[in-house]
Amino acid sequence: MMDNQIQNEDIYTLAPHHRFQWEEAQSSYVILFPEGMVKLHGGAGEVIKRLDGKATVGDVVADLKATFPDAENIEKDIIGMYELALSKTWIRKV
Amino acid sequence: MTQASLGESVVQKTIHATQAQNNGVAASATQTQPLWLLAEVTYRCPLHCAFCYNPTDYDKHTQNELTTEQWIQALRDARKLGAIQLGISGGEPLLRDDIEEIVVEAKKLGYYSNLITSGVGLTEKRIQAFKDGGLDHIQLSMHDITEEINNFITNTKTFELKKKVAAMIKGHGYPMVLNVVIHRYNIGHMKEILEMADALGAEYIELANTQYYGWSLVNRSQLMPTKEQVDEAERITNEFREKSGSKMKIFFVVPDYFSDRPKKCMNGWGEVFMIVTANGDVLPCHSARVLPNMQFPNVKDTDLGWSWKDSPAFNKYRGDSWMKEPCRTCSEKENDLGGCRCQSFLLTGDAEAADPVCSKSPHHHLIEQAILDSRNPAIAAQPIVFRNDKNSKKIIAGELNDRVDEFHALP
Numbered sequence A: 001m002m003d004n005q006i007q008n009e010d011i012y013t014l015a016p017h018h019r020f021q022w023e024e025a026q027s028s029y030v031i032l033f034p035e036g037m038v039k040l041h042g043g044a045g046e047v048i049k050r051l052d053g054k055a056t057v058g059d060v061v062a063d064l065k066a067t068f069p070d071a072e073n074i075e076k077d078i079i080g081m082y083e084l085a086l087s088k089t090w091i092r093k094v
Numbered sequence B: 001m002t003q004a005s006l007g008e009s010v011v012q013k014t015i016h017a018t019q020a021q022n023n024g025v026a027a028s029a030t031q032t033q034p035l036w037l038l039a040e041v042t043y044r045c046p047l048h049c050a051f052c053y054n055p056t057d058y059d060k061h062t063q064n065e066l067t068t069e070q071w072i073q074a075l076r077d078a079r080k081l082g083a084i085q086l087g088i089s090g091g092e093p094l095l096r097d098d099i100e101e102i103v104v105e106a107k108k109l110g111y112y113s114n115l116i117t118s119g120v121g122l123t124e125k126r127i128q129a130f131k132d133g134g135l136d137h138i139q140l141s142m143h144d145i146t147e148e149i150n151n152f153i154t155n156t157k158t159f160e161l162k163k164k165v166a167a168m169i170k171g172h173g174y175p176m177v178l179n180v181v182i183h184r185y186n187i188g189h190m191k192e193i194l195e196m197a198d199a200l201g202a203e204y205i206e207l208a209n210t211q212y213y214g215w216s217l218v219n220r221s222q223l224m225p226t227k228e229q230v231d232e233a234e235r236i237t238n239e240f241r242e243k244s245g246s247k248m249k250i251f252f253v254v255p256d257y258f259s260d261r262p263k264k265c266m267n268g269w270g271e272v273f274m275i276v277t278a279n280g281d282v283l284p285c286h287s288a289r290v291l292p293n294m295q296f297p298n299v300k301d302t303d304l305g306w307s308w309k310d311s312p313a314f315n316k317y318r319g320d321s322w323m324k325e326p327c328r329t330c331s332e333k334e335n336d337l338g339g340c341r342c343q344s345f346l347l348t349g350d351a352e353a354a355d356p357v358c359s360k361s362p363h364h365h366l367i368e369q370a371i372l373d374s375r376n377p378a379i380a381a382q383p384i385v386f387r388n389d390k391n392s393k394k395i396i397a398g399e400l401n402d403r404v405d406e407f408h409a410l411p
């Protein structure tokens, strides 16, 4: 469990052999990998989109708050998304 | 953006996930998309696997393969329908010399592309071209780790080559995705298979227990392991998962014959998968051509969009409105959609019957009998019918009828 704690200063990026892209036909972001694919709803896609291997968790939260000023208390959801993505090994810590 | 749209709204849509079903309604009305396109680009193959799921009469389709241009058109059309995962398989796809062109087009169109190969015919030059062209991954079929058994079951000397190919795949930065078909002759070697996969640096390994279609159905009594062997294999796999600390993801695909519920075949008929065969037939599953009174569309003469959305063949078994008892009123029908239409027809003669694997099926005794037959020394001693052109021709000519006449169609 220790490594799965998402810290503000941590940096994440997409796991190797995973691809993230916008899918017009599904109107959503997807993650593609050797044995499958995941369709992400808007919010989840917004988080993954920002994982460029440079932005910290704190940066991503700040950016999303700035982009979506009307969304209240989104920090918890963002961290939840990181946790889920990490547990599914879609992303890895840099 | 609302709160809920951030964290909780992830949809896992792998091939195992469930989806809303269609209930016999055309996909044009329900927006179902063929997320997965499987291009069975050729039925030619240098190997002769006894468990091959290709149709036993494949020899009819080795002379009328689609051209490069036809494949490229099919890729474009499927992409418009929402296809995103592309599997290039066969036969042995590397027997075609235009896979490089197909890969480049797939990349251009935004597919996540996967070459499914036995490795025979893979060279440095070709893998470099695939890499440059944007192929996303390669799935290597490993038949077994002991050379003798490998050569016995695939009937050719290819094991050394597999090791070389595995190193080549790794060397080009591809994820190492291994597929091992499990049967009587290798099920006793699970530990060695897993250790070998780990040593090769495999990221994923699929241990696929033989499903009985095509050649493997003809060889069912010869290939089927015992229930005890399957349980032991699963135990070893679980133990390996826990102990090894290996990063390798292991999928153990349980054999349906030893289960009392059928698999949800292809994740539902016409729900996620679309297969285009070597000669251009468009199918909802690999073996659908065994079904009676079905006219499957062909890319040479019909539009792929119509094939998927509106063709009578694709709509026939969408959802569950086609079901009979015991499935129709079964509380579990959403779990498995009554199993596999092909398996039902091949074994019971009725495509709409419950999959005989199901313990509620009135035909379940057929599965029990098959298990008994596989343990009957007299039956199991019949020779294996290896998958090759000569045997395919014989089967077409009716010369091996004693091996197929218990089935309601040519497997």
Ligand code: SF4
Residues within 6 Å of the ligand: B045, B046, B047, B048, B049, B051, B052, B053, B054, B090, B091, B092, B118, B141, B387
């Ligand atoms: S299962 Fe064996 S014989 Fe059949 S296509 Fe694959 S490699 Fe060839």
Ligand code: SF4
Residues within 6 Å of the ligand: B261, B262, B326, B327, B328, B330, B331, B332, B333, B334, B336, B337, B338, B339, B354, B355, B358, B359, B360, B361
């Ligand atoms: S009766 Fe039909 S629907 Fe019910 S579990 Fe068996 S196969 Fe599935």
